[in-house]
Amino acid sequence: MFGKPLRAAGAVTALLTLLAACDSHPHPVHGLRDTLRHVPARTIRATRPHMVKQCTTSTSRVGHSSTSGSGTHRHTRHWYTLERRQNCHKVPNGTETYRKELSPERWCVRLDDVNGNRKKDDVWYRVTRTDYNRVLDADDDRVQFEPLFPNNGCWGR
Known part of the structure; x- marks a missing residue:
């Protein structure tokens, strides 16, 4: 009796959950x-094969053939030519x-009173370099920006 409406309600709930997740x-x-906090990029020296073009x-x-004439006066002529072709590909030649890059460079800002909520303190936001510099140079402690990733932290390497 309630099978179809419950399934429909479950499908609607699942769809709304999916849409909410997509609007992240x-x-x-x-x-x-x-x-x-500025976290510099972490890199190491590595080697790889040096690829060179070899042809x-x-x-x-x-x-080739060519036909001329018609009927009993038809004549076919055959000839051969030499054609050169070049095949190029990359092959390893030594190393370079x-x-x-093990981890990318990151710029982060920690806020208190996030969006006016006095209980929401010490929340980290990853931001662009431009927003980081703008917040760094701000005269006032009140700042606004659009984060790259909300509350993902900016600690560790």
Whole structure:
């Protein structure tokens, strides 16, 4: 008796949950500037094969034919030409060193009184370099920005 309506309600609930999860774009936040943190990128030296372009040339014999005339006066002529082809591909030739990035550079801001809620203190937000510099240079402790990732922390490496 209640099977179809309950299934429909469950499907609607699942759809609304999915839509809420998809709308996870960070919204602008404001609050009192607490702490700023810049985490530099962490890299190591690594090696990889150095790839160079290598080409090989090949020659092949290609046959051609041409027909002229019609009926009993038809004549077919055959001839051959040599065509050169070049095949290029990359092959390893030694090694090269490069900087491998283990973790990216991050700029973070910790806020108190987030969005006017006095109980919401010490919340970290990852921000762009531009927003970080703007918050760093702000004359007032009250700041507003759009975070890259809300409350994801900015500690550790």
